[in-house]
Ligand SMILES: Nc1ncnc2c1ncn2[C@@H]1O[C@H](COP(=O)(O)OP(=O)(O)OP(=O)(O)O)[C@@H](O)[C@H]1O
């Protein structure tokens with residue numbers, strides 16, 4: 107576990123993450139990952155989407171359960187990534203095949219309006235605007251958040267993706283799961 111305590115006096119920022127799982131008890135894994143994040147010093151889970159069952163993109167493998175969350179963080183983007191990777195490892199994530207099945211995938215999508223390109227971290231996540239399984243849940247909880255590379259709001263990006271000619275992403279999502287308190291639409295957020 108990374109020690110983030112020295113950062114706790116810095117200004118909190120909002121970050122959006124994507125969660126996915128298609129091995130094991132995905133619903134339990136995703137909910138536990140969120141709880142784990144919320145218990146991490148410097149991170150508060152502010153909103154979570156509902157969970158969507160989605161057809162796999164990439165090699166043949168089981169359907170995924172996907173969702174997104176908004177975090178309030180008092181960490182650097184690099185520390186947040188390190189935390190996400192640590193939680194993936196805790197849930198037994200092993201990297202065997204490109205875009206292959208996994209118990210838990212946590213992607214850092216957005217960090218306020220930051221654009222960052224480093225060898226280990228790219229923000230916004232470079233593939234997020236092409237992924238219905240990311241934009242759909244994110245649009246539930248942050249429809250007005252501007253993706254800083256395109257300059258477009260998440261809801262607009264979703265609409266654009268789904269209206270693109272020949273795009274089949276609408277059919278990627280087969281079912282939507284709600285649990286008691288989701289989606290939590292937080293009107294107090296500026297995004
Ligand atoms: N925004 C980001 N979020 C998560 N990982 C990132 C990001 N930018 C760069 N990376 C790097 O990508 C690596 C994770 O790759 P991973 O194996 O999870 O990719 P993937 O989930 O299979 O594919 P994809 O990135 O297309 O979702 C991390 O070790 C990290 O260094």
Ligand SMILES: Nc1nc2c(c(=O)[nH]1)N=C(CO)CN2
Pocket residue numbers: 125126127160161162163164170172205206211239
């Ligand atoms: N439906 C779906 N397909 C995927 C997913 C995912 O989360 N959901 N993640 C991948 C690699 O990050 C590759 N393919």
